[in-house]
Amino acid sequence: MGKYNISPDLNPYEDVVLYEDEDHKVVYLGTYAATRDFHDSHKTKSKKKKSEDVDVISYLIVNRNEGFIVDPGGYNIFPRLITNVSKYIDLDNIKYIYMCHQDPDVCGSIPMWKDVCPKAKILIGQLWVRFIPHFGVLDFEKVCVPIPPQGMEVELGLAKLQILPAHYMHSPNHFSIYDPISKFLFTGDIGIAVLPDPYLVVSDWPTHMQLMKPVHEILMASNKACRHWVERMRKLDIEAILPQHGAIIPKEHVDKFFRFLENLKCGVDLI
Numbered sequence: 001m002g003k004y005n006i007s008p009d010l011n012p013y014e015d016v017v018l019y020e021d022e023d024h025k026v027v028y029l030g031t032y033a034a035t036r037d038f039h040d041s042h043k044t045k046s047k048k049k050k051s052e053d054v055d056v057i058s059y060l061i062v063n064r065n066e067g068f069i070v071d072p073g074g075y076n077i078f079p080r081l082i083t084n085v086s087k088y089i090d091l092d093n094i095k096y097i098y099m100c101h102q103d104p105d106v107c108g109s110i111p112m113w114k115d116v117c118p119k120a121k122i123l124i125g126q127l128w129v130r131f132i133p134h135f136g137v138l139d140f141e142k143v144c145v146p147i148p149p150q151g152m153e154v155e156l157g158l159a160k161l162q163i164l165p166a167h168y169m170h171s172p173n174h175f176s177i178y179d180p181i182s183k184f185l186f187t188g189d190i191g192i193a194v195l196p197d198p199y200l201v202v203s204d205w206p207t208h209m210q211l212m213k214p215v216h217e218i219l220m221a222s223n224k225a226c227r228h229w230v231e232r233m234r235k236l237d238i239e240a241i242l243p244q245h246g247a248i249i250p251k252e253h254v255d256k257f258f259r260f261l262e263n264l265k266c267g268v269d270l271i
């Protein structure tokens with residue numbers, strides 16, 4: 001039985017192990033405010049932001065000394081990320097760098113990752129593979145493993161990670177990952193929020209839902225797309241939802257999140 005560490009007290013500015021057992025580990029990489037010059041303030045949660053760039057949340061999955069980076073983020077967060085990843089695994093043992101879709105806040109650091117992890121494969125939706133050279137990775141055909149539209153299974157050590165379609169939530173060829181060991185669902189830009197004061201784990205659901213609503217109304221394609229995704233995800237046994245912005249949604253709020261999405265009017269519904 002693994003150990004979970006998902007609490008509203010976690011510090012969004014520091015890396016932390018969220019799940020751990022003998023073979024398997026899931027780490028939050030401490031990426032909040034990684035693009036900002038916040039000097040000594042990173043130990044406090046209350047520091048005012050100096051700029052309004054989008055905070056990202058990146059994760060690392062390790063099984064039997066093979067590593068899988070979930071959404072490495074943009075150019076500016078690379079120094080923080082590489083420092084924190086190196087605490088948990090040798091960079092030579094990174095097997096996959098996964099990007100849920102093509103946006104710069106997900107993929108912007110990819111040429112640097114390729115330099116430091118030359119053995120790692122880039123996992124990205126098949127539609128986006130030919131866009132990878134525009135981030136500076138010219139030998140993309142050798143390096144990329146295209147995810148087919150129907151998704152795929154990926155082996156990591158003894159684990160089998162399920163890459164599941166999340167098309168039009170918000171991007172076409174967007175994917176979610178289900179890790180059957182930790183029972184975490186990594187959702188990229190689904191379940192995100194813009195937080196005035198960062199926290200890593202949701203505790204006050206009504207307030208958090210209000211912070212999620214405007215960004216989902218803009219980014220999600222339609223209520224039909226939301227319902228289709230929720231219908232498939234409800235079949236999974238989920239311990240927490242781990243998005244790429246905002247905060248982790250723990251088990252107690254997962255069903256409320258699904259109901260929020262099922263009832264959301266968004267995208268083309270609002271034209």
Ligand SMILES: [Fe+2]
Pocket residue numbers: 101103171189
């Ligand atoms: Fe995006």
Ligand SMILES: [Fe+2]
Pocket residue numbers: 103105106188189244245
């Ligand atoms: Fe994003």
